[in-house]
Amino acid sequence: xxxxxxxxxxxxxxxxxxxxxxxxxxxxxxxxxxxxxxxxxxxxxxxxxxxxxxxxxxxxxxxxxxxxxxxxxxxxxxxxxxxxxxxxxxxxxxxxxxxxxxxxxxxxxxxxxxxxxxxxxxxxxxxxxxxxxxxxxxxxxxxxxxxxxxxxxxxxxxxxxxxxxxxxxxxxxxxxxxxxxxxxxxxxxxxxxxxxxxxxxxxxxxxxxxxxxxxxxxxxxxxxxxxxxxxx
Amino acid sequence: xxxxxxxxxxxxxxxxxxxxxxxxxxxxxxxxxxxxxxxxxxxxxxxxxxxxxxxxxxxxxxxxxxxxxxxxxxxxxxxxxxxxxxxxxxxxxxxxxxxxxxxxxxxxxxxxxxxxxxxxxxxxxxxxxxxxxxxxxxxxxxxxxxxxxxxxxxxxxxxxxxxxxxxxxxxxxxxxxxxxxxxxxxxxxxxxxxxxxxxxxxxxxxxxxxxx
Numbered sequence: 001x002x003x004x005x006x007x008x009x010x011x012x013x014x015x016x017x018x019x020x021x022x023x024x025x026x027x028x029x030x031x032x033x034x035x036x037x038x039x040x041x042x043x044x045x046x047x048x049x050x051x052x053x054x055x056x057x058x059x060x061x062x063x064x065x066x067x068x069x070x071x072x073x074x075x076x077x078x079x080x081x082x083x084x085x086x087x088x089x090x091x092x093x094x095x096x097x098x099x100x101x102x103x104x105x106x107x108x109x110x111x112x113x114x115x116x117x118x119x120x121x122x123x124x125x126x127x128x129x130x131x132x133x134x135x136x137x138x139x140x141x142x143x144x145x146x147x148x149x150x151x152x153x154x155x156x157x158x159x160x161x162x163x164x165x166x167x168x169x170x171x172x173x174x175x176x177x178x179x180x181x182x183x184x185x186x187x188x189x190x191x192x193x194x195x196x197x198x199x200x201x202x203x204x205x206x207x208x209x210x211x212x213x214x215x216x217x218x219x220x221x222x223x224x225x226x227x228x229x230x231x232x
Numbered sequence: 233x234x235x236x237x238x239x240x241x242x243x244x245x246x247x248x249x250x251x252x253x254x255x256x257x258x259x260x261x262x263x264x265x266x267x268x269x270x271x272x273x274x275x276x277x278x279x280x281x282x283x284x285x286x287x288x289x290x291x292x293x294x295x296x297x298x299x300x301x302x303x304x305x306x307x308x309x310x311x312x313x314x315x316x317x318x319x320x321x322x323x324x325x326x327x328x329x330x331x332x333x334x335x336x337x338x339x340x341x342x343x344x345x346x347x348x349x350x351x352x353x354x355x356x357x358x359x360x361x362x363x364x365x366x367x368x369x370x371x372x373x374x375x376x377x378x379x380x381x382x383x384x385x386x387x388x389x390x391x392x393x394x395x396x397x398x399x400x401x402x403x404x405x406x407x408x409x410x411x412x413x414x415x416x417x418x419x420x421x422x423x424x425x426x427x428x429x430x431x432x433x434x435x436x437x438x439x440x441x442x443x444x
Binding site: 005074 | 321364393
């Protein structure tokens with residue numbers, strides 16, 4: 001039996017447990033994360049604090065190491081899966097306890113594209129950062145985006161594409177927003193492996209986000225500016 | 233010329249050897265066998281071939297700079313250099329780099345598009361965008377390009393996250409090889425995807441190169 005197996009999560013104090021959660025997230029240990037979330041809840045922690053201090057804190061380390069080339073996609077996916085387990089427990093409680101809401105985002109992969117790994121990571125990290133996220137899934141035509149914008153009235157529209165052949169569809173959506181006089185109502189963020197900043201600018205997006213962590217920071221920044229403008 | 237192994241083509245590419253042609257084909261290692269087969273069949277002695285490592289595809293943003301470096305290295309020795317890459321996930325950056333360098337490249341999004349024929353592929357993908365493609369090379373190098381980099385050898389539970397939205401695997405064969413066909417079928421089984429075989433031959437690769 002390894003030393004790791006000897007750790008009994010319930011015997012750790014809060015600080016040690018959060019550190020252990022960072023390690024377990026890093027190692028993609030879903031069951032351990034679920035157990036630790038339940039322990040913290042039993043100890044009276046607020047769901048929002050567990051989310052931000054333990055889960056998001058741990059995923060931030062994962063994100064940084066991914067960006068630095070220390071971790072790779074499989075490890076990030078395992079970590080995300082572990083975080084998802086924790087989020088599943090916390091989500092209904094967050095709604096009940098009135099956790100602060102930073103803003104709202106509608107997100108989806110564009111028409112003709114079925115890839116959703118990046119989009120799902122962004123959705124999860126945005127939720128972790130206090131955004132309400134309405135995820136439209138994959139293969140979204142412009143009509144689906146427009147309908148969701150109309151119904152949900154979000155601050156942000158997020159679009160994702162993995163293929164060179166599908167990424168131009170983002171421009172179709174943005175051009176339609178312009179035509180209908182809706183473009184300035186939303187912050188438009190785009191992302192996906194073949195995209196770059198130049199492409200984001202060329203199609204008229206507010207920002208290109210190279211990964212989930214950048215998407216969260218950009219979203220917070222732009223929503224903050226938008227609210228300041230409205231209040232100013 | 234003797235061809236390096238597929239794993240060499242994946243990791244290190246193909247060095248230029250026995251240079252005698254006027255035109256240099258600067259290609260992806262994944263196309264080395266196909267290009268050499270076409271060269272031999274058509275006696276295209278005016279072309280030489282050098283290949284970058286095929287595994288650059290795992291980091292497509294590195295392809296434009298690698299092409300730029302290779303073009304600079306060889307440009308004095310040739311009348312012309314032709315880049316045998318499609319966009320390959322560079323989001324238009326390779327096209328931009330080639331324009332800056334004044335060299336031509338293959339049209340289309342990926343090799344599996346020009347093998348099928350770009351026009352036909354564009355039509356097919358409007359309906360079949362849930363398809364995962366394998367070529368001869370990708371079938372031979374399935375473990376190096378798909379299984380291991382995606383971590384499926386260590387974490388088979390990730391299969392659904394990667395391939396849950398895919399509806400089938402299409403093997404586009406360039407050659408008639410029963411062993412490769414069987415391997416492609418096995419790849420589809422490992423990914424738990426329905427299998428389809430389409431023999432494309434060399435598609436647009438041949439028509440593009442024969443114009444040079």
